[in-house]
Amino acid sequence: MNTTHWPDGIKKTKQREAIWSVLTDTDKPITAIEIAERIGDGTTWMSTIYRTLELLETKGIITRTTIMGSDMAYYEITPHTHRHYAVCTKCGAMIPLHTCPVVEMPQELIAADFTITEHHLEIAGICKKCNSHK
Known part of the structure; x- marks a missing residue:
């Protein structure tokens, strides 16, 4: 709780x-x-x-x-920190990622002197439960 x-x-x-x-x-x-x-x-x-x-x-x-x-x-x-989720496209289950998979600045953005203020990342796939119902 x-x-x-x-x-x-x-x-x-x-x-x-x-x-x-x-x-x-x-x-x-x-x-x-x-x-x-x-x-x-x-x-x-x-x-x-x-x-x-x-x-x-x-x-x-x-x-x-x-x-x-x-x-x-x-x-x-x-x-307190931003969070991402992987989402099952069959049942909608959301799996929280405790680390951010965006770990390094893309070279194109460095070259463009681009400052990132936020980002959104969505990972879609099929969860273990749905995979076992094939």
């Missing part, structure tokens, strides 16, 4: 606390629908979940990610 404390400057409501609890208890990015399923109280509307996620994202508390070929957004508490 994650012990991330309540974010400063965000007003507490019962619904926001439930959403925050789900975000802090998961070890991988999660969709708004999955958050609703985990809350499971039937009183937290999807519009409330999306508004809360948007507020937390605007404050930089959570990070929103979309995966190639999908309109679905995934949310996670903003990590």
Whole structure:
């Protein structure tokens, strides 16, 4: 269980606390629908979940990610360092990479005196579980 404390400057409501609890208890990015399923109280509307996620994202508390070929957004508490995932194209499983595979500056960018301010890397493939179902 994650012990991330309540974010400063965000007003507490019962619904926001439930959403925050789900975000802090998961070890991988999660969709708004999955958050609703985990809350499971039937009183937290999807519009409330999306508004809360948007507020937390605007404050930089959570990070929103979309995966190639999908309109679905995934949310996670903003990590202290940037993070990449390998995504199974069959079941959608996300495998976190604990190191960044982009370890050296491409020569073309060095020659162009280009300064990288951020990067996004997506790795797609088939997970072990899906590979075993061939």
